[in-house]
Structures are given as structure tokens and as C-alpha cells.
Amino acid sequence: MKIIKKEGLVEIHNCDDFTPSLVFDCGQCFRWDNEGVGIAGGKIARVVREDNITKIYCNPDDFDTFWSDYFDLSLNYDEVINSFNNSNQMQEAINFGRGIRILKQEPWEALVSFIISQCNNIPRIRGIIERMCALFGNEVTFGDIKRNSFPDAERIASLTLEDLEPLRSGYRAKYILDAARRIANGEVDLYEIAKLPTRDAREKLLEFEGVGNKVADCTLLFGMGKLDAYPVDVWMKRAQKDFFEDTTPDFGRYAGVAQQYIFHYIRNRG
Numbered sequence: 001m002k003i004i005k006k007e008g009l010v011e012i013h014n015c016d017d018f019t020p021s022l023v024f025d026c027g028q029c030f031r032w033d034n035e036g037v038g039i040a041g042g043k044i045a046r047v048v049r050e051d052n053i054t055k056i057y058c059n060p061d062d063f064d065t066f067w068s069d070y071f072d073l074s075l076n077y078d079e080v081i082n083s084f085n086n087s088n089q090m091q092e093a094i095n096f097g098r099g100i101r102i103l104k105q106e107p108w109e110a111l112v113s114f115i116i117s118q119c120n121n122i123p124r125i126r127g128i129i130e131r132m133c134a135l136f137g138n139e140v141t142f143g144d145i146k147r148n149s150f151p152d153a154e155r156i157a158s159l160t161l162e163d164l165e166p167l168r169s170g171y172r173a174k175y176i177l178d179a180a181r182r183i184a185n186g187e188v189d190l191y192e193i194a195k196l197p198t199r200d201a202r203e204k205l206l207e208f209e210g211v212g213n214k215v216a217d218c219t220l221l222f223g224m225g226k227l228d229a230y231p232v233d234v235w236m237k238r239a240q241k242d243f244f245e246d247t248t249p250d251f252g253r254y255a256g257v258a259q260q261y262i263f264h265y266i267r268n269r270g
Contacts, residue, residue: 001013001014005063008057009058010058012056016099017078020048022099022100024036026100026260028105028218028221029113030113030126031129031130039149040106040109041070043062043142045057046058056071072225077257083251083252083254090249093261097264100257100260102222102227105223106223107193108190109223110218110223111179111215111219112150114215114222115175115211115215116172118172128168132167133148134148136156136159153184156176156177174210188207190223194226198226201226202217205220213232214231217229228253229256235267236262236266239262239266
């Protein structure tokens with residue numbers, strides 16, 4: 001991987017494991033559009049792939065202080081893939097999804113996003129999250145692009161269920177509000193939970209109202225950097241039945257990366 005910095009642009013060369021369209025459409029995040037424009041951590045960027053170069057248009061200082069870590073550019077995906085004991089099917093899934101990277105998202109945003117994801121589809125999840133940000137987030141600009149940040153727990157904790165009705169999130173609203181209040185009043189610290197071993201961190205997340213194994217594991221994987229977390233939803237249950245004959249291989253400390261290749265393959269193959 002070679003990184004070249006220019007004014008308002010960072011180019012990433014010689015990296016087969018960073019295809020924005022795959023990263024943003026594999027079910028791990030919900031605030032990036034089809035043009036590669038997104039917002040995270042209160043910062044806006046546009047990320048595209050042109051001529052086998054991944055280009056990140058952003059404020060120059062933000063790459064070193066935020067985006068490099070957000071895209072986890074220090075992780076060598078060749079080493080990750082080589083750590084798997086690949087069957088022919090697994091290798092096919094890797095080849096199909098090569099270019100996916102696991103993002104290092106903010107724990108609070110990940111927790112709420114996957115609470116919203118319960119029994120939901122991606123367009124509706126995106127809609128609920130965008131309404132939340134439009135109503136309760138802060139406006140952020142980058143050039144002529146305007147977006148609203150994800151509201152922090154303290155902002156959501158100050159609201160009522162009636163305030164959340166415009167989100168049209170249904171029964172999930174009470175879970176969002178409960179999580180926000182527990183975090184805002186200091187009862188729970190997500191960053192301290194992230195420091196725990198994965199099993200212990202999962203148990204802490206399961207204490208939140210409305211959080212089951214799938215939401216907990218998604219929060220661990222996408223919001224706490226626990227690459228050994230292996231979320232299982234209806235797609236992954238199908239994979240375990242059809243892909244692995246009801247047994248899931250031990251993918252070790254990078255199980256979550258394997259999960260993303262499998263999830264993307266099962267959901268999008270012809």
C-alpha cells in the first residue's frame with residue numbers, strides 16, 4: 001500500500017482491499033451514499049475508486065487524525081485471509097468480496113444503528129438514521145456538501161418517546177432511549193466495555209434493553225474493533241446451513257472479517 005497526500009485528497013495505491021462500493025454496501029454502515037459521500041465522527045469525506053486507486057477527498061488534517069484509523073488502513077488483509085483455512089467455497093466468497101474492509105466506527109453510533117437494524121431492511125434502516133440525524137444532529141459542511149452528524153447519547157437522552165416518533169422506528173425507539181439514558185447518566189461507558197475481552201464485552205452489551213446476540217456482535221465488530229466477533233442473522237444462518245453444512249469453521253481472531261465476506265457473498269451472489 002502506498003499513500004500519497006495532496007491538497008484535499010489522499011490517494012491509496014497498490015491496495016486491492018479497499019473498494020468503497022463494497023465497504024459501504026456490505027451491511028456494516030448506513031451513512032454513505034452511492035456517490036461515496038459519507039459522514040463519520042462529525043467529519044465528511046468522499047471516497048471513490050478510480051483507475052485502481054482509492055481516493056479520499058477530505059480535509060487534509062482529518063486523514064491522519066481520523067480517516068486512516070476509521071478505515072483501519074494499518075490492517076494487512078493478505079495476512080488476515082492467509083490466516084483462514086479456506087475451503088473452495090470460502091475462497092470463492094473472498095474473491096467475490098475482495099475489497100471489503102471492516103470500519104472502526106464510533107461505538108454509540110454502531111450500537112444505535114444495529115438496534116435500529118432489528119427485523120429491518122437496509123433502506124429503512126438508512127431512512128430512520130437519516131431522520132434521526134436531520135432532527136437531532138449538528139450540521140457539518142465540506143465544500144458544498146452538507147450533512148448532519150450522528151446525535152450523541154446526551155442529546156437523545158434529553159428526548160422523550162414522543163420526540164422520537166418522527167423517526168418511525170417503531171418499538172426500537174424505547175431501546176434507543178434506554179441506551180442513551182444509561183450512557184448519558186454514566187451508568188455505562190461504551191469505551192470501557194470496548195477494552196474488555198470480547199466475551200465479557202458481549203455480556204455487558206446484552207444488558208441493554210432490546211440488545212440480543214446479533215446486535216451485540218455487530219456493535220463489537222463494527223463499533224469496538226473486535227474482529228473476532230461473528231454476527232449471525234438470517235443470511236448467516238442460511239450460510240451455516242448451505243455453505244458450511246450447519247457447522248461454522250473456526251476463523252480465529254479474524255472471524256468478523258470472514259463473516260463479512262460470507263455475508264456479502266450469500267446476499268449478493270447470482
